[in-house]
Amino acid sequence: DTEVTQTPKHLVMGMTNKKSLKCEQHMGHRAMYWYKQKAKKPPELMFVYSYEKLSINESVPSRFSPECPNSSLLNLHLHALQPEDSALYLCASSQDRYQGTGGNTIYFGEGSWLTVV
Amino acid sequence: GNSVTQMEGPVTLSEEAFLTINCTYTATGYPSLFWYVQYPGEGLQLLLKATKADDKGSNKGFEATYRKETTSFHLEKGSVQVSDSAVYFCAPLDNQGGKLIFGQGTELSVKP
Numbered sequence: 001d002t003e004v005t006q007t008p009k010h011l012v013m014g015m016t017n018k019k020s021l022k023c024e025q026h027m028g029h030r031a032m033y034w035y036k037q038k039a040k041k042p043p044e045l046m047f048v049y050s051y052e053k054l055s056i057n058e059s060v061p062s063r064f065s066p067e068c069p070n071s072s073l074l075n076l077h078l079h080a081l082q083p084e085d086s087a088l089y090l091c092a093s094s095q096d097r098y099q100g101t102g103g104n105t106i107y108f109g110e111g112s113w114l115t116v117v
Numbered sequence: 118g119n120s121v122t123q124m125e126g127p128v129t130l131s132e133e134a135f136l137t138i139n140c141t142y143t144a145t146g147y148p149s150l151f152w153y154v155q156y157p158g159e160g161l162q163l164l165l166k167a168t169k170a171d172d173k174g175s176n177k178g179f180e181a182t183y184r185k186e187t188t189s190f191h192l193e194k195g196s197v198q199v200s201d202s203a204v205y206f207c208a209p210l211d212n213q214g215g216k217l218i219f220g221q222g223t224e225l226s227v228k229p
Contacts, residue, residue, distance in 0.1 A: 006160075031215065042206055042219035043161065056216075090160055094215075104149065104210060106217055108161040 004109035023091030123220030140207030
């Protein structure tokens, strides 16, 4: 089973709203990721959690706030977003961020389509 | 720094045609190499991977061989189907940072 589950699949929110995206995996993976993907572009890394601790923040604005409550769950809290933040948000996981050439495969979820109005 | 050059699309083929999507990369060391596929309106799916030189990854009729000497990982399929229409991303894994380095993506459209 290589499933990463994301909810909701679609979200429309106003610029003053607070909402959250959720991600879950039951593969025993200890690294989890948030990516942002705009139309016709490759995914861009936002955050990496390794063993439930934030290890990479790619200079993401503070209106995006990640949270890793436990090793299976990853949330992305959204507040005061702008219309240009509308995008597909992808969650991913892998066994271990530093597994190296032994085969650290990163598995993606289906994504959450976010529209900010 | 690490980078990926991927064949520009869109690529339009007739059903049963041969497919090649070129991918070359620059990276420190010997990264693991991946191809991901994104069908319309969906997330990324792992298509295939190779973790060391001369490894061949294969899945669903697609193949790619890890060529260390040319730092390439070209994707091939002998006979494409309409259902293969999607965007394909080549992505080496930066082993030091645990980050995927994505190419720009190649859109493939297969016509009946």
